[in-house]
Amino acid sequence: MTSPATEYAVSLLASLADAGVRDLVLSPGSRSQALALAAAEFEAAGRLSVHVRIDERSGGFLALGLAAESGVPSVVITTSGTAVANLHPAVLEAHHSGVPLIVLSADRPLEMRGIGSNQTTVQPGIFARAVGWVRDVEAPRSGPVDHEAVRALARDAVGEALGGDSHGPLRRSRGPVQLNVAFREPLSSGDQILPAARPEPVEIPLGGVPTILEVDLEPATLVVAGHASGPHAEAVARALGAPLVAEVSSGARFGPHLVSSYRALLDDADFGGRVRRVVVFGHPTLSRQIPSLLTREGVEVVVVRAAGAEAYDPGRSARVVEAVEVTRASTGSGPSEDAAHRAWVGRWVHTSRRLLEAGTDAVQPGPEDETDAGATDRSEVAAQAEFLRREVQLLRRPVTRRALAEALWRVSWPHDRLVLGASRLIREVDEIVPGKKILVHANRGLAGIDGTIATATGIAIASQRDDPAAGTTRVLVGDLTMLHDVGSMLLGLGETRPRLQLVVGNDGGGTIFDGLEVAATASPEAMTRVQFTPHEVDLSALARAYGWQHVEAATRSELDQALVARYDGPVLIEVPLTR
Numbered sequence: 001m002t003s004p005a006t007e008y009a010v011s012l013l014a015s016l017a018d019a020g021v022r023d024l025v026l027s028p029g030s031r032s033q034a035l036a037l038a039a040a041e042f043e044a045a046g047r048l049s050v051h052v053r054i055d056e057r058s059g060g061f062l063a064l065g066l067a068a069e070s071g072v073p074s075v076v077i078t079t080s081g082t083a084v085a086n087l088h089p090a091v092l093e094a095h096h097s098g099v100p101l102i103v104l105s106a107d108r109p110l111e112m113r114g115i116g117s118n119q120t121t122v123q124p125g126i127f128a129r130a131v132g133w134v135r136d137v138e139a140p141r142s143g144p145v146d147h148e149a150v151r152a153l154a155r156d157a158v159g160e161a162l163g164g165d166s167h168g169p170l171r172r173s174r175g176p177v178q179l180n181v182a183f184r185e186p187l188s189s190g191d192q193i194l195p196a197a198r199p200e201p202v203e204i205p206l207g208g209v210p211t212i213l214e215v216d217l218e219p220a221t222l223v224v225a226g227h228a229s230g231p232h233a234e235a236v237a238r239a240l241g242a243p244l245v246a247e248v249s250s251g252a253r254f255g256p257h258l259v260s261s262y263r264a265l266l267d268d269a270d271f272g273g274r275v276r277r278v279v280v281f282g283h284p285t286l287s288r289q290i291p292s293l294l295t296r297e298g299v300e301v302v303v304v305r306a307a308g309a310e311a312y313d314p315g316r317s318a319r320v321v322e323a324v325e326v327t328r329a330s331t332g333s334g335p336s337e338d339a340a341h342r343a344w345v346g347r348w349v350h351t352s353r354r355l356l357e358a359g360t361d362a363v364q365p366g367p368e369d370e371t372d373a374g375a376t377d378r379s380e381v382a383a384q385a386e387f388l389r390r391e392v393q394l395l396r397r398p399v400t401r402r403a404l405a406e407a408l409w410r411v412s413w414p415h416d417r418l419v420l421g422a423s424r425l426i427r428e429v430d431e432i433v434p435g436k437k438i439l440v441h442a443n444r445g446l447a448g449i450d451g452t453i454a455t456a457t458g459i460a461i462a463s464q465r466d467d468p469a470a471g472t473t474r475v476l477v478g479d480l481t482m483l484h485d486v487g488s489m490l491l492g493l494g495e496t497r498p499r500l501q502l503v504v505g506n507d508g509g510g511t512i513f514d515g516l517e518v519a520a521t522a523s524p525e526a527m528t529r530v531q532f533t534p535h536e537v538d539l540s541a542l543a544r545a546y547g548w549q550h551v552e553a554a555t556r557s558e559l560d561q562a563l564v565a566r567y568d569g570p571v572l573i574e575v576p577l578t579r
């Protein structure tokens with residue numbers, strides 16, 4: 001006989017799949033067994049992709065990565081107790097970066113709560129304000145399941161995660177929701193009959209009422225594209241005739257108006273100093289120059305609401321709008337104004353390019369590689385040999401952070417995915433890479449160093465499943481960021497092993513803290529012990545333990561080779577860096 005728990009679990013997963021859910025991440029547990037076993041059946045039937053992780057923290061971030069890449073809410077199933085709390089970091093990140101996530105937590109029924117029952121705490125609302133929608137579903141009883149009610153519940157969960165307001169006309173931010181479902185014994189039964197699929201995907205109208213921005217020379221305008229702005233920011237910059245400052249994970253780092261070397265220019269009175277209006281997309285987090293510009297006296301700020309829960313408004317004075325539309329001003333749109341626009345943008349773009357070229361760390365002759373000025377009549381063969389000798393010498397040089405950032409950018413193409421961990425390296429990439437249409441992901445909602453491997457695994461799995469032409473996912477992290485999430489290297493038997501390169505810049509600790517102002521005056525020993533947090537972990541042994549390949553890339557040529565080599569499954573590419 002089928003238990004009510006199993007009947008309900010089957011109905012709920014069928015309804016979630018019908019509402020558009022594709023990915024389901026779960027961790028083993030007793031209270032959640034009906035959901036987990038039903039999940040296995042739906043996977044066998046080809047109706048859901050199921051991913052199993054023993055650590056819920058990994059599972060949460062895996063679900064985050066799957067949803068960030070696919071745009072579809074992913075479901076993460078946990079058992080009761082601390083298991084649920086392990087999702088908190090991923091839920092917070094999803095809340096702040098606007099990634100749709102459905103937490104499906106199994107719980108004990110009401111009569112077993114609040115009396116010290118084993119593995120029982122207060123689960124509904126455990127994530128406080130990070131989840132906008134919580135339902136505590138009473139344990140199913142025997143008798144027929146009300147499938148229509150379950151379908152409505154699933155549609156609500158999906159709709160709310162996608163930012164729709166299932167009971168009103170408002171559009172809210174995307175993000176995590178919690179469906180807490182109680183189960184009474186018997187917690188499951190073996191036989192399951194899956195209902196036929198009745199797909200009814202939830203459609204959420206995107207975009208709000210646009211605010212009109214006029215193209216005009218005054219006020220002098222700059223467009224800022226922070227994390228996850230999307231390509232629209234680039235189109236708006238072009239339409240406005242404004243320079244575009246686009247962070248590396250904005251999705252808008254391309255186009256003729258792009259200003260890559262924006263830090264130096266924003267600091268300059270002749271560039272940043274002239275800006276009078278800023279239109280902000282997404283969530284800028286990577287420089288101090290942007291918040292400083294947005295809080296400057298006399299700068300008008302228009303913030304286009306991004307996916308995350310909070311609008312970015314460091315000066316607490318921005319005009320926050322749902323969307324923007326650009327029109328030409330009725331006056332001041334003649335040929336001379338067009339020329340003035342081109343001059344305004346052109347100065348930014350050209351100066352940025354010059355700065356970028358001057359700052360490059362690409363293989364260039366160093367002092368020891370100077371050619372002999374007298375050798376003008378050298379034969380062509382000798383000159384070629386000399387050239388090759390020099391190339392080889394340069395490629396044998398150790399990898400710098402800059403060279404690492406440049407190499408990753410160089411080898412990545414639109415069909416690949418790039419995931420950037422928090423800390424120094426994402427800033428390094430942001431400072432130096434030119435425009436290119438690459439899909440770059442990063443957990444910038446809260447910029448944690450946690451869960452990066454799991455997030456990248458989700459991105460790799462979703463992209464490679466959904467796009468037959470998808471390339472490699474490369475995730476660039478520091479050593480502490482890798483060690484923080486090392487458990488996510490555990491891919492159990494039967495789990496998907498995507499084309500994933502975990503590129504670790506290993507400098508033996510957190511060198512980002514060497515840049516803190518206090519480092520100039522604090523005791524170096526104390527700084528090392530409590531901030532840098534040194535270690536000598538053997539990363540190759542870890543890779544071996546988890547069944548990953550390991551490649552050490554100490555020189556630029558080794559790095560170039562390692563990044564384009566073909567691997568069978570995931571690989572850890574370790575790049576030694578100096579502190």
Ligand SMILES: Cc1ncc(C[n+]2csc(CCOP(=O)(O)OP(=O)(O)O)c2C)c(N)n1
Nearest residue numbers: 423424448449478479480481509510511512
């Ligand atoms: C979960 C979490 N804990 C702590 C921090 C603070 N934090 C920011 S960067 C960093 C060190 C990162 O070191 P590593 O990954 O080796 O990068 P590096 O700066 O050395 O390149 C820490 C601990 C954080 N962002 N997130």
Ligand SMILES: [Mg+2]
Nearest residue numbers: 478479509510
């Ligand atoms: Mg480090």
